[in-house]
Amino acid sequence: MSALPVIALWLGALALNTWLSGFDTRATRLAVALIFGATILILWEMIVRIYAIPPVILPAPSQIGASFAANTAILWTDFVQTILKGALTGWLIGALAAVLTAIVIDRSPFLQRGLLPIGNFVAALPIVGIAPILVMWFGFDWQSKAAVVVVMVFFPILVNMVAGLAATDPMQRDLMATWAAPYGASLWKLRLPAAMPFLFNGLKITTTLALIGAIVAEFFGSPTKGMGFRSSTAVGRLDLPLVWGEILVAAIAGSLFYGIVALIEKKVTFWHPSQRRQRG
Amino acid sequence: MKTLMLSTAIALAAGSAGAQELTLQLKWVTQAQFAGYYVAKDKGFYEEEGLDVTILPGGPDIAPTQVLAGGGADVIVEWMPAALAAREKGLPLVNIAQPFKASGMMLTCLKESGITDPKTDFKGKTLGVWFSGNEYPFLSWMSQLGLSTEGGPDGVTVLKQGFNVDPLLQKQAACISTMTYNEYGQVLDAGIAPDDLVTFKYEDQGVATLEDGLYVLESTLEDDAMVTDLVKFVRASMKGWKYAEETPEEAAQIVLDNDETGAQTLDHQVRMVTEIGKLTAGSNGTLDEADYQRTVDTLMAGGSDPVISKAPEGAFNHIITDRAFD
Secondary structure (H helix, E strand, O other), X not given: OXXXXXXXHHHHHHHHHHHHOOOOOHHHHHHHHHHHHXXXXXXXXXXXXXXXXXXXXXXXXXXXXXXXXXXXXXXXXXXXXHHHHHHHHHHHHHHHHHHHHHHHHHHOHXXXXXXXXXXXXXXXXXHHHHHHHHHHHHOOOHHHHHHHHHHHHHHHHHHHHHHHXXXXXXXXXXXXXXXXXXXXXXXXXXXXHHHHHHHHXXXXXXXXXXXXXXXXXXXXXXXXXXXXXXXXXXXXXXXXXXXXXXXXXXXXXXXXXXXXXXXXXXXXXXXXXXXXXXXX | OHHHHHHHHHHHHHHOOOOEEEEEEOOOOOOHHHHXXXXXXXXXXXXXXXXXXXXXXXXXXXXXXXXXXXXXXXXEEEOHHHHHHHHHOOOOEEEEEEOOOOOOEEEEEEHHHOOOOHHHHOOOOEEEEOOOOOOHHHHHHHHHHOOOOEOXXXXXXXXXXXXXXXXXHOOOOOEEEEEOOOHHHHHHHOOOOHHHEEEEEOOOOOOOOOOOEEEEEHHHHHOHHHHHHHHHHHHHHHHXXXXXXXXXHHHHHHHHHHOOOOOOOHHHHHHHHHHHHHHHOOOOEOOOHHHHHHHHHHHHOOOOOOOOOOOOOOXXXXXXXXXXXX
């Protein structure tokens, strides 16, 4: 009986979105997405209230929102500690190291045969295994979290970059050779630009990996701040709305992080077929 | 013996329909800290009472209170501070029995850190603390000492200790949290002599809080059939505890047999069972209200940031132990 309003709302929103999707304009496309998101939140709120689900199991969106608003200072401190210091630093160091390693591997078949398997091996290390060790090496603060992120993002970027550097045609490389281009010039003018779509693919994949790595690494020892620290301790204190607040921060940060990288990619690889827009 | 046979007969009569199922969620991984329950299960004490008890091991990512709230267990082993904090958060936990009389918690410090007196020497030091509900006794203690836990020269820097003693071995912290029956032994095993350590037991500092009590949801106690089962469960569990106190070697072996991870060793478990025996020796399972009051006072003495803000009501109930031991 009490499920009726839930089903009614869902069907109503479905009908509205189906009708809206008939007009393919920018405004309706945005409206469809917004209505979908709002419906999910309203249904969630309704279900939690109708069935009196305890907040320990699943807090209502309104509770999460209230907790988010009340704890902005804590959430900001955690965001700076985990995302800006831990994840971003680690991601930048890891990406830079991976790109340089890829160029070195690309120059030498010997390293290609030796280094890539080692990279493979490192990629297969479980985070729960390396995190405590890195905490031991680099201490409790964000440095050890950044180190975990470096290990996590290094390999996906490396593999993409190695593939990217091999992405040019023999014809293009021969052309560089006929112009007597030295290695450096051919790398800078031909092969690095050609590798950019591959590199950005790796960078985009690793944005979320970096967040996960930095958050999970905090479970293995941390100062008393950070998103992983807060989530794990707030669960112990049954402050689930705060845990969901952290989840919300992670979701927003992850989307922004990915979005920014995708935006830079658009600017850098404007020439690539995947970046051509269809006029709608 | 007669009652035993009688109860067995009754159990058999009722048992044809299957024993009453009960699920216990432990606070931590399978180890001698929970010897009493494993002994009661393996020695058939639960079976004699007509119970079929499932024991769920815990771990670093398992909050027993949450498992209970989610219906994943009927009864949990939890520390009173976490239970009372959860109660204040709106989860109506009730203590039904208290097998542990004393607290096994202490801070273990390196002698070279120069700490001899908690009242004067913690300032500016880094201390390792467990979280996930285990931080409450520590926070209460610090606020009683008037020390901020936000770091700085006049406070203490708290680091979230993992589930090991590395911060002390690495000298990342001056002191770490240890249990008498577990981590303290790990520090010794790592090759640090007892003479190079200074320990501060929460019991000696007057800030001890009750550990490893049995808790259920309030609604469980409204169900007569469940109350009957819990009476049997507590009676059999306490029998298991007393058995473990008297025969530590056998109890340690039973724990080992139940450890599916294979992470525990017999020596370590024998030592743990012996130390745990010191904590359970003073209790027949009935909660001592003076101990309860001391725990509440400690938690409420939290200065600006008390663990619980008002004295709990109905947080314990003697109904089970009264019926189990009359």
